[in-house]
Amino acid sequence: MSGVSQPMAFLAPGVLEVTPAVPSVSRSYAPLSERRAGDGSSNAAWAMSASSAIAAGVAALRRRSLRRAQRQRLPAPLRVATLDKPDVMEREDIRNIAIIAHVDHGKTTLTNALMKQCGMEKVKSMDSDQLEQERGITILAKNAAVNYKGIKINIVDTPGHADFGGEVERILNMADGCLLLVDAAEGPMPQTKFVLRQALKLGKRIIVCINKVDKPASRPDWVLDTTFDLFGCLGADDEACDFPVVYASGFKGVASVDGPEDLKEDLTPLLDTILEETPKPKVDSQAPLQMLVSNLDYDDYVGRICIGRLISGELTVGQEIGIMYGEDGEVRKGSVTKLWHFENNDRVPIDVVKAGDICAFSGLTEVTIGDTVVDLDDPKPLPPIKVEEPTVAMEFAVNKSPFAAQLKESTKVTAVQIKARLEKECLTNLALRMEPGSSSESFRVKGRGTLQLGILMENMRREGFEFMVSAPEVLLREDPDTGKKLEPYEEVAVDVPSDYQGVILEEMQKKGGVMKTMESGAVENSLILSFEIPTRNTIGMPGKFMQRTSGTAVMSSQFSHWGAFDGGAIRLRDKGSITTGATGKATFYSINNFQQRGTFFVEPAEEVYAGQVIGLHNKETDLNVNITKEKAVSNVRAASSSATVALPPKVQMSIDDWLGHMDTDEVLEVTPGPLRLAKKAQVKGLK
Known part of the structure; x- marks a missing residue:
């Protein structure tokens, strides 16, 4: 372990390369307590304190990385000779x-x-x-x-x-x-x-x-x-x-x-x-045309724009090309109408692009990410792009609320328009999936997380769409060996001041999170806590952390693995909702009377409808009130009638906030204007 391996020869496609000698190091590592602290102590002192040969090997390789950072870098691999593929060039x-x-x-x-x-x-x-x-x-x-x-x-x-x-x-x-x-x-x-x-x-x-x-x-x-x-x-x-x-x-x-x-x-x-x-x-100068479509754009004048790296061959304006998806795909014909390469962050027109460069071109209508641009005379497709499967799903449906399609900005409200927009999004975003929903006017959309779906919803509402969405639902899969249900797990890191360490641990314990590591943060008196937790239990958690830590906690997560599903009931929130049983305008009188029951999402004179969620209850149960009730008119003057009462401002909620707040029996009404939450059972036409 303490020695150095001999120089090794690598075979690139048709090329012999010799690399400098590198330390041979095992993939095992010393415990965290034995690692060198970032206090400026020398690597040699740290390595001497390690008791195992494995730790010594790690230290040797660390020293080498540090030497590279100090300009004592070894030479890059040297080209020696060209082997059996003289047509391959750099x-x-x-x-x-x-x-x-x-x-x-x-x-x-x-x-x-x-x-x-x-x-x-x-x-x-x-x-x-x-x-x-x-x-x-x-x-x-x-x-x-x-x-x-x-x-x-x-x-x-x-x-x-x-x-x-x-x-x-x-x-x-x-x-x-x-x-x-x-x-x-x-x-x-x-x-x-x-x-x-x-x-x-x-x-x-x-x-x-x-x-x-x-x-x-x-x-x-x-x-x-x-x-x-x-x-x-x-x-x-x-x-x-x-x-x-x-x-x-x-x-x-x-x-x-x-x-x-x-x-x-x-x-x-x-x-x-x-x-x-x-x-x-x-690049192989003799290979036929090959280009994997890695990205798509759209222009109102030239139509769909394909972006990718030209693997072999060359593209020219007016050239006849083929499009295939995988080896068994059908060859579809097309032509290049416009061709661009990139300068800074602009697309600049060009007549010819050669292999090795990244380019964009237009002229194809039926093309998706993962297709291969091929030579019509010698079509050789590349393997299609594969991405990890979605973990969260939501249902998009036509707006069924009493206030549907009342805004002049709401120009796209039908199921046909919503379906076309979602299909277009799935063409350019491989991490999204769409399938029929629970009714003829709903569509089930799957994605990587609530932020990705929230961005889609925000873009749609700005384009004039109006629709309703269900609460986020975590997708399950079946273990092919045991037949048991599996659910996705997240690796969560929380950067939080030390004073709020107990709050984070308490919330994570409620949600079934298992702490993996605890390290000091970048700022003094801060910690970075990492956990492993089911994805379904992370929904709404960033907002909860922000509330309980006065906005100081920063949470980030990443899909970890598929683990056993415990079959427990999924409840996204531990407090109930305040709903209104009447349609009309919220009144100052009613909001003031119910202030002690919870916090409100509406303010006086705001239009509400029966079944709408207007606040968050202090208790676990839901509360139905008449928020439109006005004070009775009488000629009796109350002693406190002249007192000045100031209502607290309503809680402002964005799409991301609503997705983290809503429960499984609620739906979110998304419009170019207001966002409203409602109970499924109380809104006519919803299932």
Whole structure:
């Protein structure tokens, strides 16, 4: 274990490569108590304190990673000779890289800084969608390209939230390498583990970028150690564990490979590392046309736009092409009407695109993500894209409330229009599924989580749709060996101040969560608690944590595995609802009288209907009241009639808040205007 393995020879397609010697390390790791603390102590001292040869091997490989971060890197693999495929060449003028990370670790900010420093005069943010700008997260994967030292670097910005993992899985097919961003204070989080697992599964070259090193709570040494541990836990081989390290601040647009204390004036060290470490695209000049459609866009003028990486052959404007799905698929004919490549984050028209580059083209109407663009004379399809199955389902139905279709903004209210919109969404989002619902006017939609479905609902209401949705339902599957029911489990991480540790543990215990680890957080007197918990018990949990910790707890989760279903009853909320039994306007008098019974979602003069949920009861049972009742008129003056009473403001709820709040016997009415919650049994026409 203490020795060093001999140089190894690798066979790429038609290429012999020799890599430098790397330490041979077991995939076992020392206990957390024996790991080197991120306090600046030397790796040698840490290794000497470890009592096992395994720990010594880990320390040796850690030392090597640190040396790379200090510019003592060994040379990249050397090309020796071309073997049995003389037609296979490397494109020296292109690099294809995907930026992957946990949500809010700085992917988009860093990409914007790269474009600015590579000559883009007016930088347009990669988060161009309105919802992305409002929420500050990346929802859709996007392509960009920069030119550095005469080499084109195609960059794919991927979403960081677990609910949009389907975007990451299919986009990685376009890249040869990955830039893994890790927050210099938080370290690897649940989504970091997911995206890294996908990249390693595809054999991508990983560059680790420890971002936000300018934060006061930055602890890059600790982050580097935990990132290395994550590589090992995911079964990465020695070559993958020998990852290059770059320290950066995407906000300031600076980077360094020497350490966080020696940041350069710009991002040149990061760009140089990308050129050096990202594999060059290998293309076969004699192979027929092949391109896997990895993304779709739509334009009102040119129609559907296909985006992907050209594996072999070339595309030209006006070219006749074929489309296939898998080996058994039928060859459908089409032609390229318009062709683009990427410059910064714009699509620029071009006449010819050659193999190895990422491009977009129009001209096909019946095409889906996963189809292969092939040569009509020699069709050779690529394996279709496969993503993990959905874990949560909701039912979308026509709005049946008494206030349906009363807004002038509500232009799409029929089942046909809702179905067409959902089908269109499923074409561009492989993580979504749609099937018939419980009635002819409802549709069951499956996705990765409530955030993904909530984003879809928010987009639909802004487009003029009006509909109702049921409470989120966790999907179950059957074990093929035992026949028992299985349910999805989540890996949940909660970053919380130490004062609220007991609150988190209490809530997790109620929901059946099992604590796995507890570590100190990036901020003083904070903790990062990780749990394993059934997915059905996480619905509504972020909102609960926000309420009980005064908005200080940050929860993130990632699908872990399918586990045994205990068959317990599913109740999404531990308190009942306050409903109204009459239709009309809520009155000040009634709201004031029922203030002691709970909190309200409506205010005086707001229109309500019978069966609508207007508040949250203090007790577990539901409460039905007449919120439209007015004070009786009499000529008797009460002693307190002149007193001034101020009602507390109503509780403002977004779509995400409602999805985390609603129970299984309730439905959410989504309109371009108000959002209303109602009881199924009290709304006519609902099942």
